[in-house]
Amino acid sequence: MVSEDRSSPVVCVNLWYDVGSRHEPAGQTGFAHLFEHLMFEGSVHVKKTEHMRLVQGNGGSLNATTNPDRTNYFETMPSEHLELALWLEADRMGGLVPALTQETLDNQREVVKNERRQRYENVPYGDAWLRLLELLYPPGHPYHHPTIGSMEDLNAAGLDTFKAFHQQYYVPNNCVLTVAGDASPAEVFALAEKYFGQLAPVAGIPAAPSAHLTGPATTPARETVSAAVPAPRIYLSHRTHPFGTAGYDAITVLATVLGNGRGSRLYQRLADGKRIAQPDYIGSYGVDLAHAPAPLIITATAKDGVDVAELEDGLSEVIAGLVTEPVTDEELSRAKALLTTAWWRSLSTVGGRADTLGRYATQFGDPATVAYRLPQWLAVTADDVTEAAAYALKPESRVTLTYLPEEKA
């Protein structure tokens, strides 16, 4: 796909591979993400460390991310280096395996273990997402385990598994290539043919385990963690609808009404209002997963001296109010205005635009569907929000994760 935009002399090359941690079998958690690291360590015509050197050494920014659904790779370059970026991506799509070494795997395994320490283990509340996933999705569900994986599985990762992983999933028919910015479609298509055209599709890409769920959970789940945290904090979460559905559009508007900004219900009622929650740490947001009902997460941190039970009651009351006190026109238009600005901001760089197009092509089979998202948010009614809340936010489907400061010895 090409989205031509000549406003800056830069171009983004973005690839979505339709493989994420949802594809990982038991015992191999964290492999999709560790593999993402290996993609920067050289391929048949690119020496170890050369990928980064060629992108940055030609003025570019680059990164990659892995989540439960997919893995994406992207670099934004001054546009005279478009061809270099495509060559680098083709080389690691078609020629990674011969360059993979045990030394590289061992090194990146240590880097990823340090990533796990830095992001999840060494920060207060850092493991909340890891705990929520286990509570939200049943064992065996592809979203049950976190993308970062377990230390145990990472330690057991063998080179052959990664070679097979590449051969199975890093194939042209499992990938969407998007270029946005200072380039013409004709130019990009010709270059894509030149560099990717000879890569053969591979049959029999293994599907992820079934992600089917019949609906929201029917029994509540609760976990209380005593840890080195500075204040009690609550995460309430529900499985809602998959990203990309009308139901999830209503959840997106609901999350904004409920917990985005100072005008949101949570802020107005619990940070201001009752003043039981810390104003900097209250909010709600959906996690945009597309292959199963996606989580809505609602969080608040107790102010000094506030009992955590009082905070939980306050949160429950505000959530229940989404059904009993219909959303007003003013609340709805506030939410839609914020979503409109956020939408255009997310598309204001060539990187953001390329990634969004890649998402819609990968997950919905048609990049043109991107044009419907904002209008669909804007079409959500107060009744839609009430209905979404009544369906997805029942107390009996709720996951409650509470952090309490551990007693000092």
Place this chain on the structure above:
Amino acid sequence: MTLVATRPGTGEARPYTFPEIRRVTVGGGTVIAAHLPGQLLASAMLLLDAGAAHESDGREGTATVLAKSLEEGTRTRDSAAYALALEGLGAELSPSVDWDSFRVGVSAPVPLLLATVRLAAEAIRTPRLDPADVLRVRDDEVTALRMDWAQPGPRADATLRADLFGTGRYGRPLHGDPTSVAAVTVDDVLAFHQSGLLRPGVLLVAGDLDTLDLAALGEAAFAGTTGSARAPEGPLAWTPRDQRTVILVDRPGSVQSTLRLGHRSPERATPDYVPMTLAATVLGGAFTSRLNHLIREVKGYTYGIRGSYAMSRRFGRFEVAAGVQTAVTVPAIVDTLGEIDRTQLDGVTEDELSVARSWRAGQLSVEMQTPGAIVGALSTLVLHGLPDDYYPSLRTQYLEATVEQVSAAAAAQLHPKGLTLVVEGDAAVIRDELVAAKIGDVVDASF
């Protein structure tokens, strides 16, 4: 399967340009705007000469409390009405405080920018600042700082700053600490507002200027203001040290050690700005930097390590920052010192410098695509008195810097023998090894 073996060459580069800059003087202030034709969103920032440097001793954090109090209602509407009005435009205020300025940014769809700037000015110029609200915001800020300080990093940062800059405002954290914020009074906040936020300042705008009315934006931003800009103060005096100190900040049970290695350096106006920046890029800026290559890509000690200079109007500092696995704390420090030493003594190579040059130059395009980024770039011009053609000229300076110039800057502006090394980690596990390594005298931080 056939891959193309030959790396492609470079296509034809478009000439670098920074967006056209326009100026309008109106209502006692100046609007400086960059033209981004066709952008749906526009950004504006009111840049005020009211940085943290103006806070009183022992009341560090006053400006931050003021920033967070601005949305607690204005003379004409309460906080809930204000939030609904502003967020109803799809906008939010982003106030921030740094050493040199107090700034409030907004972004909105182009047709709504004027109404957004009017609301921003209402909060900045005529906030209600009810004493009970200010005290509550202050107490919330104390709690928020405690939350922040429970993470690895802030205590190490504060320790390094205190050691490098000593007593006085610059030796204290930018946003204060829980104790200094708790000491902030309503009068401190009112006085800071009175002395800093009623001067016109400068309004920066980036967006489609064919549609935006700069005079109207300026009138909205400068309405009711008085006074003129404060006279800037000169750089702080300093000399490099000749011995190292290791300061241990205890974080029992920590699975990583947070490293902050630093020393003072020249202020932003230094003629060495470009070669220093490039030297730091080779040492610890780019992904392929010496530090990240050795400590992450070869040794696997960290998820990432960076070295950089930060420079404000009155001072600068060099710093290396990383989180490393606890068990390899000392080897990671020893390797880091080795790379700083080597860079100071032997300079950089042409291969390394060519990456640094092109990266820094390219980033001037890659990182300046949005109205928000362009407004940030304009603020640098204003704060440091730089000309309108600064970015094109900076790009040329990056691309033309020689190995000799950059190596000379590394030799002059790196002081590995005078580093302060702050290590925040599990002291019971790492102390003995740190002492035995004889990196420098090991002392305990006062937290």
